[in-house]
Amino acid sequence: MGMGKYILQRLAFTILVVLVISILVFVLTRVVGNPVDILLPLTATTEQRELLTKQLGLDRPMIQQLGDFLKSAATLDFGDSWTQRRPSMEVIFDYLPISALLILCAMAIAVLVAFPLGIIAAYKRGSLLDRFLTVLSLVGICMPPFWIGLMLMFFFAVKLGWLPTSGIGTWKHFILPAVTISFRPMGNLAQIVRYEMTQQLGEMYAITARAKGVREINLLRKHALKNIMTSSITMIGNDYCKQLGGLSAAVEVVYGFPGFGHLIKETIQSMDYPLLQAEVFFTAVIVCLINLIVDILYAAFDPRIRY
């Protein structure tokens, strides 16, 4: 099977996944509560509630609502956001790109720190340094991101005044949130790199290479590193999807960063169905695409994998 055909197949699969997820979310959101109650103030009259129910089309049978939704979603029109009263797509494009960039920065930091740490730990496995690095990466995974965020903000923005506390506008606004988000993927990745590297260094090929007099740095660069790439890329892709799919919300809220996670959180709270549908749609598409990219990269790193 050729690469082109494989990609086409995966794209078709993506459409199916997005369709199923959209329908699921559509049905689930409509059974958990009444958005009209949430949109209107407590003192709103019964007539006002009925009027809004009608204006939002929530009085129609669900199957009819679903039909209309699928029809317009096919043309990427998710309708106006109920809270912001402008096209949901427009809202998404205000929030998604900046989050994608922020998380990309965070992942870059994670990779740049986790690889050296993981490799050093693998070479010195069992030593005090190894244990220290292992604890460090576990701390990175376990500490609640909002807390890391508040601590970093306190020291670097309030005490030292080097960076802004919150908001957006300059590259400086990215530093603290990106570093905060990077902690968890960094910990995950360092663990993976350490484990895989330990395995590789004990493999027959490594022993043979060393016996032949291959320098350690070349062994690492030309062979071992390449062999741990598949699992690392899987992890990076996975973490990126998780963060973009809402995990970054806590950090974005702490830093007043108008990102996608922040938006998802607010949308869920306000039960803004059209916007929520659009968000779910985009999240699903992005997750599928990233997985596709990861699969393609597999083939690049491991010649045994061919599609």
Added chain:
Amino acid sequence: MKKTLTLLLTAIICLGLVMSASAAGRADKESITIALQGELTTLDAQYPDDGNMRPITQNIYDTLYVLEKETLEPKPWLATGMNLVDSLTWEFKLREGVKFHDGSPLTVEDVVFSINRNISPELNSQFLNSVDAIDHAEAVDANTFRIVTKEPDPLLLKRLTLIPILSKAFTEAHTANELTLVANGTGPYKFVEWKSGSHVKITANENYWGEAPAIKNATYRFIEEKLTALSALQAGEVDLAVNILPEYVENTPKVFTNTSFETYWVRFNQIPENNSVFKNKDLRLAANYAIDFNTIAEALFLGYATPCQGQMGRDGYVGYNPNIIEYPYDVEKAKELMKAAGYNGEEIEFVSQRGRWLKDGELTEAIASYLLEAGFNVKTKILSWSEWLNVLFDKTKAPDIILSSNSNDFFDMDRPFSACVLSTSSQSAMNNPEYDAAILAARQELDTAKRQAMYEDLAAKFHEDPFALYTLSINDLHGGAADLNWTPRRDTRLYLIEMSFSD
């Protein structure tokens, strides 16, 4: 876990503040940055009930009337005078020489259009219930217009403090979608930009008909996390952070506070068809005697809350009864009343939610523990906001007691009585035709003194026969820069024109 961490962090911040102190003079005394609690949803000020939009749009749009800061009485603003034609028809004169930000003059047509738009079912404004007593507005001549109400309406002038006056031509020239992102008012500030997720900027309107403001430029930032807003204030990034937590007061350069109009109340289920012990008046009284709200206000809100005086009304509200005093905290009396009522440990379901209002969950716990101590067999149920709403509005699901909040931005007892007591209200859990009739009669009484007497009478009745646990009101609490001069208003409006920086 989150609370412990927050406390820990607050402690660290305290330490840090002790160590740091800076007092550099302000270079730019004409610009202010304000941290709001979240992003506004739209600039179409007639549509949402949005606490993050109003602080901005109230500086961009004028209204026909505003509330006088001290007396809370409506005073003419864009209107210059009023004359009651008959009990339903009010005639107003419009201020002359007023211009919109786009340069066009304010006309009677704009006013009529604005009022009729705000009450229209097509717009279905989220605060429609506050203005739909108005039937319509009509022009009389070049600077006279009339407003016709559905019933005689003593609250009309206060309703007019809510309706932003828009330009008819400007509004009609934009689609509904476009109107969410643009603004053209007659107010002291002009809209400059709204950077999605980041900020809104407004600037002084040089052609304003009123006094020129000291502050020329304002930037509103959206910071949801309260600790972040405090950090931004400490770092000097913002000059005012609205609604800080009482715990932050010590670390705030300058504190701005005033009483507000939000009152917590715990509704008793008196629905005849429902099987609640609180259909018994003595048990409702007993519950009110069983709770020490003064202690709760001190311990939980660090004094930044004001306990109710045995009624929902407050000093300064139309209909407040100064002769009623608070229920004393008296557990023995509560127990006597419970015994007399034959209460036998029947389970009492107490529904609440957490996170919507300041310390709502903690307040629920405090109330429940006081009730338990008096011998009420209370089972607390904390729901999510949407489940809670569902329970509040569905009378067949009404629990024995439920914690809610009542907002009285008109400072008038029609608000709480209509919302909490009137049997047709979606929030009430009682059906008393006598009270209904009294509330509806007071709502239509145009004679202020008579109306006051009617409400005082009702307040006295509701003291004897409580429809709720009258709990407390949270005070408004803001943190600001040390050189900011401002006195928060009881109506909570953040008028920039009332702010300045000292030298």
